[in-house]
Amino acid sequence: MPENQLATTTPIHSLDNKFARTIWASMLAPEHMQKVEAEVMERFIPAGAYVCRKGDTVDYWMGVIEGFLKMSSISPEGKTITFSCMLAGGWFGEGSLLKTESRKYDVVALRDTRVAYMPRSTFNWLLDNSIPFNRFLLQQLNERLGFFISLVEYDRMLDIDTRVARCLAAMFHPYLNPGSSMQLQISQEEIGYISSVSRQRANQALQVLEKKKLLSVDYGGITILDLEGLRKFPGEPGK
Template identity: 65%
Template structure:
């Protein structure tokens, strides 16, 4: 897929320099990251990576929205999380040197950065700040997944949608998120495990509660703490 003009406005190197983990790299380290990292444009519905493949890169979302999910033998889809612009993922699988345990699919046309595994491991060996970043990343991801198991089992759909939206405001995992979420009701349904129609009903409930406002093409978050606490 060819990137659109909107996607081409910011160069890959400029995006890399703006990441949290790059801010304390040395000039030499940053030069290698820029030389080795490549970009890929994936259309809506396309696979960024597939379950069972050998992991060869650490992956970042420059622009767009992706989901990590699996299909059961019966064909039921289970979504683990969504990753918005500014988020990076796959470090756990790289560290364990395993095959990938999940699919990653673009929910909209997305621009993706791929840092080769060798470069990733070299940063681990040469950069203490990068190691500290990854410790935080893994800790935040673990907390996110524990929370998802909890609200998937204990909360109704309205509360699941509220927590799903709130989870996109983790400043470490998704530093590029602002209070106007450019996300569709269909995408919210994918991320929260609900149909588009049921996600729409949940958004109406949350809007009446004064937690958000549904606008054309996006959702304005009015009370983030309220979303995090919301429960029926």
């Protein structure tokens, strides 16, 4: 890890509560939350650095306190394949934690990011002791399942503008990434990776979506204007 970047990067000022944007934290009993706060560690990951790599052993459930991560891997041909993105309030890795298997993808910070690490022991303790926590996890798994089913669907039948629209809508999913602001710094190349299209085609799709007033394209980023509209794009035919 390039530690010299830690000193030069402006620190993200701490929120008084690192779980402010986390849904499950607001569901827990206060005494359970005390234990969590005592046992969860936080780490700063500078933009471009790996949080973890495919094949790593999985000892933590991880969450984004602030910043922006992508889950991806490199194909045998050397192409980058992005599966999903995590923004503030998003937690991930429960699949491998529950199955006790190695990490199935790389996780890379696309911007400076504060990551929370919950030890496996705490995670298991919550499973044993907190019904709200189980309920949250069940719903998260269900939301993810729906997301990946829609991925298969659009991979096979949707046009590219719609694909980009859905990928962006998924990134701002209110349950999986509840704390994200509607303004996000992300290059069009990364949007291409997420949607599995070329940068040039991603640019074209963004312009279409901007014309429909679903988002605005900023330099090096986008602002979501109509999340519901993105999810439903292209909407009624003939519009």
